[in-house]
Amino acid sequence: MRRPAAAPPCAVALLCAVLLAGCAGTAGERPDPADGRAQDPPRAVSAPxxxxxxxxxxxxxxxxxxLTYDDGAERDPRFVGLVRxxxxxxxxxxxDSVVGPGYGHFARLRAVGASIQNHTLDHRALRGLPYAGQRAEVCGQQHKLRSRFGITPRLFRPPYGTYDRTTLRAAADCGITAVVLWRASLGADGELTYTRGEPRLRAGDIVSVPSGETGSPSLAERTERLLxxxxxxxxxxxxxxxxxxDGLQDGLLDRL
Ligand SMILES: [Zn+2]
Known part of the structure; x- marks a missing residue:
């Protein structure tokens, strides 16, 4: 549970009500599309x-x-060696639609210390889409990654960094605990650009490394330069x- 502080009685009552409602209704609302696994049991945490x-x-x-890497288009074997x-x-x-049959590469990366997180099924721009569509993109990829790796990611990055409040609701309902954007991004020219604030790397910065363009240095080379x-x-x-x-537990996170 994220915040272990004592729950007031009304919160306990609400939790019970939510759990009961979850048991009683809408059995068809949460299909588990691809992997055929049974639905998760109700989670007795932080409801709503x-x-x-x-x-x-x-x-x-x-x-x-x-360092964060998006999409999964670039599968550079030397990058696996560098991470190791x-x-x-x-x-x-x-x-998912970018990785396609290439999940084996990311299993190798995971085996040498990389973490695997969620960037949707189809890389649609989510902002403005109805809840059901946004949820399908996020939860669908949670199911894929669970069936591929046996994990349930906690972090989500919306494609193009575009999102709305519905995105956050859908992400929460899919088990996501933080939506991750970036303050710095590595350009095709090897230079870092910043979305806000001081134009230099600071402790705590999240850096995005996009896929390279045709003819650009390999992912390993770009990462070595960045290192x-x-x-x-x-x-x-x-x-x-x-x-x-740690930031979530301490209540320290800046919210954008
Ligand atoms: Zn992307």
């Missing part, structure tokens, strides 16, 4: 769910930044989900 924070930076005293050799706790936000810049600033690569979890 609060909306997940949207973050592009994690307050921390540790001299760390977080440098013990990089990177986060891979995967889109040099990170080291020059006295920083290293941290594990995003660990620091986010």
């Amino acid at each position: 769910r609060s909306l997940p924070p949207v973050v592009d930076h994690v307050p921390t005293r540790d001299p760390v930044v977080f 050799e440098r013990r990089l706790p990177v986060s891979m936000f995967l889109t 040099r810049e990170i080291a020059e600033r006295g920083l290293r690569v941290g594990r995003l989900e660990d620091h986010l979890e």
Whole structure:
């Protein structure tokens, strides 16, 4: 449970009511499309769910930044070697329709320390879509990743960084605890650009590394260059989900 503080009686009553309602009705509302597994048992935590924070930076005293990779289009074997050799706790936000039959590569990355997170089934821009459509994109990819890796991601990145309140509701209902954007992004020219704030890397920054364009240096090469810049600033690569979890527990997260 995210916040272990004593729940007032009304919260307990509400929890019971929600659980009862979940048992009594809408049995057909949560189909489990692809993997044929049984529906999850009711979760006896945090009902009704609060909306997940949207973050592009994690307050921390540790001299760390977080490297995040999107979509899953670029499957560079040397990148797997780099993650293994440098013990990089990177986060891979995967889109099913982009990864396609390429999940084996990401299993190898996961085996050497990368984490696998959710970036929707089909990479649609979610903002403005009805709840059912947004939920299908997020929960559908949760099911895919669970069937592929046996995990339920806690982090979600909306395609193009575009979202609305419905996105946050859908994400929460799919088990997501934080929606992850980025403060810095690595451009095709190898330079970092910033969405807001100071134009230099700071501890706690979330860095997006987009897929490379045709003819650009490989993912491993771009990451090595980025690692040099990170080291020059006295920083290293941290594990995003660990620091986010600490931030959630301490109530420290900046909400965008
Ligand atoms: Zn994307």
